[in-house]
Amino acid sequence: MDAKQHSRRxxxxxxxxxxxxAALGGAVWAYLVHGQAxxxxxxxxxPGAIPESxxxxxxxxxxxxVADCPYDTLRLADVAAPVPIGTPYFxxxxxxxxxCPDVPCVRACPSGALxxxxxxxxxSEMGLAVLLDRENCLSYRxxxxxxxxRECPVxxxxxxxxxxxxxxxxxxxxxxxxxxxACTGCGVCExxxxxxxxxxxxxxxxxxxxxxxxxxxxxWQTETPITxxxxxxxxxxxxxxxxxxxxxxxxxxxxxx
Amino acid sequence: MTGLWxxxxxxxxxxxxxxxxxxxxxxxxxGWKVAGSPVLRGDLSASTLVGLVPLADPLAALQIxxxxxxxxSSVLLGxxxxxxxxxxxxxxxxxxxxxPINPVADLAAWMRRKLGWKGTLRLDRRVRDWVxxxxxxxxxxxxxxxxxxxxxxxxxxxxxxxxMGVGWIGAAAIFLFDLLVDRQGWCGHLCxxxxxxxxxxxxxxIRVAFDATTCTRCGDCLAVCPEPxxxxxxxxxxxxxxxxGDCTNCGRCTPICPEGSLGFAWRARVxxxxxxxxxxxxxxxx
Numbered sequence: 001m002d003a004k005q006h007s008r009r010x011x012x013x014x015x016x017x018x019x020x021x022a023a024l025g026g027a028v029w030a031y032l033v034h035g036q037a038x039x040x041x042x043x044x045x046x047p048g049a050i051p052e053s054x055x056x057x058x059x060x061x062x063x064x065x066v067a068d069c070p071y072d073t074l075r076l077a078d079v080a081a082p083v084p085i086g087t088p089y090f091x092x093x094x095x096x097x098x099x100c101p102d103v104p105c106v107r108a109c110p111s112g113a114l115x116x117x118x119x120x121x122x123x124s125e126m127g128l129a130v131l132l133d134r135e136n137c138l139s140y141r142x143x144x145x146x147x148x149x150r151e152c153p154v155x156x157x158x159x160x161x162x163x164x165x166x167x168x169x170x171x172x173x174x175x176x177x178x179x180x181x182a183c184t185g186c187g188v189c190e191x192x193x194x195x196x197x198x199x200x201x202x203x204x205x206x207x208x209x210x211x212x213x214x215x216x217x218x219x220w221q222t223e224t225p226i227t228x229x230x231x232x233x234x235x236x237x238x239x240x241x242x243x244x245x246x247x248x249x250x251x252x253x254x255x256x257x
Numbered sequence: 258m259t260g261l262w263x264x265x266x267x268x269x270x271x272x273x274x275x276x277x278x279x280x281x282x283x284x285x286x287x288g289w290k291v292a293g294s295p296v297l298r299g300d301l302s303a304s305t306l307v308g309l310v311p312l313a314d315p316l317a318a319l320q321i322x323x324x325x326x327x328x329x330s331s332v333l334l335g336x337x338x339x340x341x342x343x344x345x346x347x348x349x350x351x352x353x354x355x356x357p358i359n360p361v362a363d364l365a366a367w368m369r370r371k372l373g374w375k376g377t378l379r380l381d382r383r384v385r386d387w388v389x390x391x392x393x394x395x396x397x398x399x400x401x402x403x404x405x406x407x408x409x410x411x412x413x414x415x416x417x418x419x420x421m422g423v424g425w426i427g428a429a430a431i432f433l434f435d436l437l438v439d440r441q442g443w444c445g446h447l448c449x450x451x452x453x454x455x456x457x458x459x460x461x462x463i464r465v466a467f468d469a470t471t472c473t474r475c476g477d478c479l480a481v482c483p484e485p486x487x488x489x490x491x492x493x494x495x496x497x498x499x500x501x502g503d504c505t506n507c508g509r510c511t512p513i514c515p516e517g518s519l520g521f522a523w524r525a526r527v528x529x530x531x532x533x534x535x536x537x538x539x540x541x542x543x
Contacts, residue, residue, distance in 0.1 A: 018387065026391050030399050033406040037399075057324040057400050060317050060332055061411060062303035063419055067285050067295065078422025079412055086302075086411055110303050110311055110331030111321070 036085055041207055043083040044090050044127050044185065046074055047097065048106040048118035052206065059113035061086030065105035073097050074105060090126075092187020092202050097126060099153055099186050122154060127185030127202040128209060129159070129178045137199035139175045148189035148200050149176050157182035159189065176200070180209060266508025273354045281418040301355070301414045302405070303332055311335035316392070316453045320402035323393045340457065346506070348458025352444060352451050353483075353507035357413045361428045362444045365435035366483065378439045382486065382503070385445075385452035392449045404449050441483050458502035465504060465511060466522035469494030469530060478510035478519060497527045 037056050046065050049055050065088050066074040073095045077083040088105075090097060099121045106114040118124060129148075131137060138145035139161075149159045157179065164173040176189075178200075187202045261268070277297075281304070283289040284296045294308025303313040313335030321328045343351055353359055395403035405411060409427030416424025431443045444451055469490065479485045487493075487501040488510065511519045 022387055022391055025388075026395055029391065029403060029407065030395050033395065033399055033401050033403050036406050037401050053400070054326060057326045057402065058321060058328060060303045060313065060321065060328065060402075061405060061415065062299040062313075063415065064299045064303065064305065066419065067298045076415060076419050078416055078419075078424060079426055080423050085406060086415055108298070108305075110299075110305070110313065110329060110335060112327075112329035112332075116329065 039084050040082050041204060043077075043087070044092065044187065044202060044204065046088055046090070046105045046114055047099070047103055047121055047124035047126055047184070048109075048114040048116075049126070050113060050115055052204070055113050056084060056087070058111050059087050060111045062110065063088065064108040064110060065114060068104040068108040070100065070104065071095055071098050090187070092190040093198060096187035096191040097184075098188070099124075099184065122182075122184060124184050125205055127187070128180055128205050129183050129185065129187070129189050129200055129202050130208050131176060131178065131200045133199040136195060137175070138194070140173060142171070142173060144174055145194065146174060146176060147192050147194060151188050151192045153186060153188055154182050154184060158184070180205075263512040265512065270354050270507060271360065274357060274360060277355055278357060278414065278417050281414075282420065285418060286420060300411075300418045301357075302411060303335055305331075310338065312339055314450075315340050315457075316450050317402060317405050319453075320392060320396040320405060323396035324400045324402060325397070343454060343457055344460055345462045347461035347463050347504065348454035348456065348502055349451060349505035350458075350461075350463075351454050352448075353505035356410060356444075356450075357417065358410050358428065358431055358444065358448075361413075361432050362435050362441065362483075365432050366441060368436055369440055374436075377437065378442075380439055380442065380446040382446055382484075385447055385449060385455075388447055389449040389452040408450070409443075410448075410450060445484060455502040458504065461502070461506075462524045463506060463521060464524050464527070465499040465506065465519055466527045467493040467496075467498055468516075468518045469497075471516045472514075472518040473516055475515065477513050477515065481509040481513055483507065483509070494530070497530050498522065498524065 043052075045052070045055060046069075050058065061076070063076045066076050073090045074088045075081075075090065077085055077087050077089055079085060081089075083089045101121060103118060103121050103124075106116060106118050109116070134140045146161055149156075149161050152159045159176050159178055161174050162177050164175065166172055185202045185205070189200045190198045190202050193200050280289065280297045281300060284298055289296045291307045295305075296307060298305045298308070299312075301314065302317050303311070305311055311331040311334050313332045315336040318328060318332050318336035321332070392404045409431055412424040412427035414424075416422045435442045435444075439446060467488075467490075472490065472494075474490065478488055482488055484501075484503045484505065487499050487504040489501070492501075493499050506521070508521065511521060
């Protein structure tokens, strides 16, 4: 009886110790995993990558997309890479994505982290090109550079050139404008920018884009027709005579001094 | 020559371990092809054999499922193929014949033997089962395949196959841990992948058969076995084979046995010894 109680107490003590160790180890482990997965918001993923948080859960880190990339654009992040470990990414300034029409990286993916339903590579959203530095962009400084526009594979849709007249005796500015509905984030523009550090860079879309509020209604753009059909505002309730009298009494009261 | 013959499984294992990494590397960097398809594209987490057969790490697939994401059919099918394969040849065959950490752990164990270092810390072998459980719990909690993010196995094979980086850090960490902290510390006590394959290995068809009638209990096998608890003479003697799923089928014990009491066999072919078997008393080999 005594021995049994003793062993039971020992059992509980051991279980508690085990659970404590597991909780501590688990917390450290979760911290490491979380830190690793959210190492950087700047990782550019292959075409067809599902939203980043789902991508991080689903990618099995096999590198088959990397193996089938004909341009060696894609790389697998190693321990020292500035990107979550084992996941595929690319750096446009090194090698951009050349948007193969048959998208071999997506076809190679066994896990579905790259969406096999991506029908057209031009529909992919690897990121969004952003003209980050207007002060140094040659086009904004008045040169007819426009290399990003000319090299863009989604020609004249992802990047267009707008001219801005600057008054007499100075020629107009011809500046590149990126359109988010057509830009795939392939990074050719960033790759070809002639500056030592590119003025235009591809950023992940979550980082580059604002989210417009749902309730905004731009009247001059809206497609809902303006009509005269409106609900009249509900009539204010009639004030009773008692309320009026009370108000008058108040006004007629003597002001205490 | 006899020396080499007695180490035949060790040589075969090293050839297999390096060969698999080499085929991965060759398919990626040197364009090794069969019928127009890369021989083995991918890495140990998931791959495609000759452009046809999907293979996937079943524990990785399980972790992805635990994050409430359903991977594509290739990963699920690949995991099934791997489960069936190791279910037959022995779950932890992965550990001793494929895993790139095995040579590292073996080197640490060898150095420990040479230096005569005793264990500093003695973890329980069942800790790895807890780590396995924790792997799945944390995957569900963090929404990330928990082990895949910190796996030294993944670090090492990725850095070898994709030819880059500092994945050797993972190998170095295990080497130091095994050398300085705990004998067979990683593979024998902590690795959740080993624990997973240990569970799978319980149904394995290729096993080490044990003939208790010829065994003299010299203990040579125990000295070389990385998981010595699997060589439980009582259990193994009664079943006629090594029952535990923790056995890695590494083949260290079979050539070393002076009596030839141990040898690989198909489980179905192993005859259960009679229950009234007189097991000889322990006697030290001279």
